[in-house]
Amino acid sequence: MLRSGLNLCNNRGIFEIETHFDKIIQSCNNLSSLTQIHSILTTTGIIKHSVHLTARFIIKYSDFFQLQTARFVFNATDHESSSFLWNTMLRAYTNTGFYSDALSFYSLMRKTGVRPNNFTFPFTLKSCAVSLMLSYGKMIHSEIVRTGFGSDIYVDAALVDMYAGCGVIDDARKVFDKMSKRDLVCWTAMITAYEQAERGETALCLLRKMQRDGFCMDWVTIVTVASAVGQLGDAQNSRAVHAYAIRNALFNELPVVNSVLAMYAKCGEVEIAETIFDHTKQRNVITWNTMLTCYTQNGLASEALDLFERMKVSDTDFNEVTALILVSACSYLGSRQHATKIHDFIVQNNVDINLTLWNAIMDMYAKCADLETALRMFKEIPVNRLDVSSWNTLISGYGMHGYGKEALQVYNKMKDENFQPNHITFTSVLSACSHSGLVNEGKKCFSEMEIFSVPKEPKHYACMVDMYGRAGLLNEAYELIKDMKSHANDEVWGALLLACKIHGNTSLAELAADNLFHLEPQHTGYYVLMSNIYADSRNWQEVGKLRGDMKNKGLRKPAAVSLIEYNNELHGFRTGEQLDSLTRDVYEKVEKMVVELKMEGYVPDVSCVFHDVEDEDKHGMLKYHGEKLALAFGLMNIDASLPIFINKNLRVCSDCHSVFKFVSGVYGRKIVVRDVNRFHHFEDGLCSCNDYW
């Protein structure tokens, strides 16, 4: 092929030669053949006369990530005359992700005196958008206006994207509004901008405007719209988007399927997502990842891990996103065995562990009660490579295990190292202080938020209310909420309600509950909590009323499950579970345990039983709380020298908490319990939470 090409040189025109070699260069699938052809065309002098082939080499070298060679080819040309080769080189830098090189190359182009054209700007703007170079982008914007390319539809779409990418969406909108002509791509770019800025409502609003202007969604538009609807968690609109995609034959595009899948996942429609997933014959990594996420986000972490087993035997390769999802599933499960299994798997399969994934793995170990490993991983990162998330992970890790002082030390160290704390840092520090009863320290951190100009969000107030509440400072807590005026959300009132439960303040609790039932009428937890407060004060009438309310609204108390690991498997125990041959021993063990503990001074605390039944029955129900069954199972099966790990999906009740303390003292066992809020480390008859939880 090559030889015949050379022969052509002798008797054919330059155009035919170009087309011929163009085909050869394009079909190169490895670097060495490309280099070979390059050297032949250089020595024969053909390349010198062909701008076209030069451009082709630049692009082809960049396809193999040989940017230096590409630049070398560029430099060897007489490039000062036209913009074309400059544009080509810009394209090479941009498409391979060398954004800062693209921008400095553009600067060089201007310095050399070459005029940019309408093809130049989309590349440079893309580089600005991705590397968040807003000031540079603005400079280019003024050059666009100066050079008279401000009305080019491609250039304007790229400008919209640049401003949106840099987070200044209103500037993006200004460009969009000024356009004299818009096509579908421009509309989609602007809709996407709102979606990325988490302004789903505005995105949908603009979509309707677009449709009134006579444009129909294509598959790219629908992908973006599905994201917006998913963000809003709008189940009604989800079906409409899905139906539109099917009606217009867009559901054949895999990205559409994937984004619709993600949309349903975010709306909590697990079954619909499963159906779509099952009917999708050609899945890619994103399809699998989306389904894994669907399970994880909807609290079905075990299903996610099961699905991963199916993914492994399918012919899909997984990537670092898959790893991240699995790690978060393990964090949710709190299972040490699964955590190490997934970590090993990631290492064995050479998944690229970037800092984000590393931080996520640290967090996973912390949430699986293995703080030592989390700490070791933190220390393995050189200080200059740490990011804010690494610090946040360590702070929250200490916090959830009740090490408030250590969390504060890390926070101070972080400041010493000149890291800027962010909103997550403060959530972690404040909740750490709260869990350890460090009120003064917490107040100090709360006031430091202004120094670092981190806005105070409801979640930060919720931590403060929680902190005051646990310390018995209910008035301070309530005053803080009043300061928030209408900004108080359910998290804040929920924290107050919990404090009222701990300190038995029914009247303030009623006030909090009023607000909560108004803000979140479907949230079962608040009804249960208020009902328990009434039960504490033996106000069975109000308990009955609340239960009636819940029934009328179709709300049910979520089933409590306590998980315990044994023999590389998770065993789940539910309260009052049916007796079967497997659990009979466990029930007997509970009976025996309660008798023994009573001799040591344990008195059952019946106050936390939700149901209004006779006291004798209550003792019965109480004995068979899932966490007690799990504990008995652990005492029977797990070697006495090892700690017992239990993970509960709800808050531990006070009676179980007391039993766990007694067991740790009387039988000399170490017990670690994770509930929805934090970890409890039981040892020598005491708990690390100091009975505040």
Next chain:
DNA sequence: ATAGGGTTAG
């Protein structure tokens, strides 16, 4: 001969 909007995770 060159260009603009895109799905998963955080």
